[in-house]
Amino acid sequence: MEGKQLLRVYNTMTRQKETFKTLQPNVVKMYVCGPTVYNYIHIGNARSAVAFDTIRRYLEFRGYRVDYISNFTDIGEKLARTAEAEQISVAAVAAKYIAIFNEDTGALNIEPATYHPRATESIPEIIAFVSDLIDKGYAYEVEGDVYFRARRYTNYGELSHQPLDRLEVGASQRTADEETARKEDPVDFALWKAQKPGEVAWDSPWGPGSPGWHIECSVMAGKYLGETIDIHGGGEDLAFPHHENEIAQSESHTGKKFVNYWLHNGFVTIGHDDEKMSKSLGNFVTAHEVLAKYDHQAVRFFMSATHYRRPIRYTEDGIEEALNEVQRFKIARANLLYRRRDAIAGVDQQITAAIATAREQFIEAMDDDFNVQNGLVVLHDFLRLMNNYAAEEIVHLDSIIDLVKQLETFLSIFGVNLAQEDHLNSDVADLIVQRNVARAAKDYATSDRIRDELAAQGVILEDTPQGTRWRQQ
Template structure:
């Protein structure tokens, strides 16, 4: 069976066929770095890291690019409010982003281009659109002529006339048509800017990704991905810009993950129900959060509650306990047992079922169900009086394979790194400061279980490993 991908462009699942055999060019829209990311922002990195891992597992060489928008209206506003310059603020939150997603076991992209580092390419892209009369300068700004691009609306499956209803030209804009969108924005007094053929300014939001895709991956790529909220207008506008210039499809497959709701309400600033990932990871195992996110198919909405995340944590621990019991039995097994080939056939069935589920549009929810079935079978085997070392190793090998694809660490006997110990102690100190003694005790117990001894000194808490 081929991998099937639901293509937003066609609204159906399609067999995946890469442009170059055995290779995949994949671009995922990254964050605008003006604050810590919230848990909704964390879903695309988790989802598409898993997609990348699975494609690699199936033998593809994946060239994976994900950008940073490091200059933007929101960043300028945040920098002014905090009394920082734009580059300093952006750098701080890029660092924070890397820390947060690394905790979630998300692999870094092959390239993480930034807008400020791609400025010459962006300006050149806009110049070529002007030359082809797909864009025009007006009052120091440059706009894209939307009605000139005949396929505008094909991703959102809306016609130009439908989209024009309700479109307005804002004060200060000098557009030929209300649907025209900005490619280059003239700088306002005191704003960061770059010199261009149209004066001092900076790029519009949509042109950045088009320029980066072209520079790092070429005119046509295999997969372009991001959150559902980017489908329109961001990705629609990317298609218009890129295909107008390159006269070729921008991407063959468009993938979008669903929204996250908080306690059955849409996450929004107006409701004040944003949960910053940075804060969540102080209270919860990052692996439990990743497990929680993957337990729902990526195109479906997720409802977040503390209770559901607690349940995910318990479920993950059940699987880890099974893996730990398998490892323990190997260490203490002296009898090779019987029925080795029969059990290996059963285990192979689970591995094949995992591939079937993931081939079906990366259905991680069903893949995790296979993981539980595998654990159930392993627990039945562990009840046998005589166990076979080769069978035990076969179980563990499949847990390792599935865990690596899903980005889940299923082995419990790994020694904590020094940096992880320091991070846990910092989290415990913060919990105690906030009088969250239950969390502080849980962290202490976790450290003790890992063989870490804590010692209070006048200089603060020190730690050492049990000898």
């Protein structure tokens, strides 16, 4: 593992930072709750995907292999309602919105999971899991429904740090009177639900029905990662009841610890009151809408440049500021690459040492529970180093390449890929730098000629106080 610093992560279970130790050397088994695929994801949903992609990228940077599983819930009442509204099958709804999810997350440069299992792929395993809980006395059947006896699991409420009596009141408020009457205890939760008219169902020992929401993730995490995993992640709203219930049913089933580190990301808020963005409140903006309106790199950087546990306030100004940041990275990179034409062979040892120092400082910052804000302080200092070197009278070719590669490595952890996003070839990038030089020298004839030349190639320039932006027409 690179560096002497030990990675520490904040564990929701213990409410403190802990030294990160994996079950297998240099391998991270990581499960992150994915979407219910019945509609477009909003920016709040996308925040979780971005947060844990950033964490995954840093772990890979630190030398770990990350076995990353993120599920699709492709059954349930929400999909049934969409199917009825759109006059298509539930399977068609799932296929449609999985494709849209992949399109949106691809635009955000989120790496695909090692595998994206669907709940419908694990029905036999879910039925076997529920049957085992019944056999062990942790679950019971009522009129085709199967419920988990929450009080039977002695540590219930440990993750959310809530006493059982408070959870009981909350459970009574969340469920309908009819369902509460069927339960032995209001805090009990569904493992299997009897089929309702029009719903997709599977045969089971308790009659036709479908899985409860919580059981899906327990089964898929165990199926693809094993009975105990390193990291389980998701939005902070999932800590209770979803993750609490996952722990209870998983550990009752296996007799083993389910998860070593619980990580939860903060909400995206919107409006003057910083209200949580959610579909139920009707105050959401879909990722699809945002990505159609703004530069993809800027949206990704806007979402990954805030510490994962902190809330993000969604504003257009925030995305505009992120766009300016990305533009500064692009300009620094282009300016330095332009100097290759007059660089001398070899390496500048001072630059080599400065790169090594920056790398160590970045690791020190990020090893503190993935502290991207402190990591960005290092990155901004590194940007100044690049700009200062680009202005030196004598520069070394190898040092230019080393600086650019290190910048790209740092930014890749934030999901920003300058080489991929920059569709301009090196000749066009050089023309932009030449125009900046001409403008600085007040050689407006040359500046205008280059602008017109680029426009003829479909490259549109926008001069801003932060530098020259470019986009293809």
